[in-house]
Amino acid sequence: MTTTTDGEASLAPPDSGAERSGPLKIVPVRHPGRWVAVAIALVLVAQLVHALVTNPGLEWATFRQYFFDPSVLHGVWLTIELTFYAAVAGFAGGMVLAFMRLSPNPLLRVTAYAYVWVVRSVPLLVQVLFWFNISYLYSRLSIGVPFGPEFFSFSTTHLVSSVSAAVIALSVNEAAFASEIVRAGVLSVSHGQLEAAAALGIPRRRQLMRIVLPQAMRTIAPNAANQLISLFKNTSIVSVMAIMELFYTVQVIYGRTSRIVPMLLVATVWYVLLTTLLTIFQYYVERRFAKGTTRVLPPTPVERVRLAIRDLRAAAADEGTPR
16 A cells, blocks of 8 residues: 655646546537427417418408508508697696696695596596587586686587597596506605705706606606507597597498408508507617616617627638638
């Protein structure tokens, strides 16, 4: 039996594993379940595409004929206009209601709460029909001293058209939901920051514009965008007033041609396209207000595609380089 000293042990040859030259081979972790899920998803997508392309009931020829029809494009434009006007008026009113809810004045708080409670309790279809028939309830409106003499009055018969009633109904409904979105965003900002700003002598208006709203927008933006998309789709409800927006225009055409499914497909594709544009807008708005939370912003979809192409080119160049 022989023994070695510490010095001899240090001179002993390393084991065979350490004698290997070259970089270590890294074996990636296998995910068989993930690849099975991908294969199933691809099969389902392929079946869906095949069913859409080969189903004769969809009548793609009729779809192509009416997709860019002038009446359909007019309906699309009117739908966009209804969404824009209702969104601007609704979110403006929602901000006022939100700050009324946050006001220390109990009368303002109760008034805003009552408005939100009533509007959210009544279905949008009922609100649309109510504003459409406002002239039945109030045949004349007057301006003057409350409970006193009138300066002048006017008839409401031709004052509120069907489009105006639709915009009012959508705006009133939107304001109730937007107020809760804005209120939640304002409440998400730490109250300690307002106390620090007040200690520095920053005016209340500047506190709101420079401290509260920029941080609140991180919470407001995703919910507001979802509400805007819901508003865009809810414009189809005003078809009960025979307004020639997208859905009612499609109804008129398939009532005349009896091509129900392809015309509904025309409306569906237009809704999907416009909703996709709103989703892209939502992505960039959220990215804009995320600058204060992350050091490096995540790449945009276009940048991701460019990075993927660059990585593929780099991998192809490495394979072609002789070793």
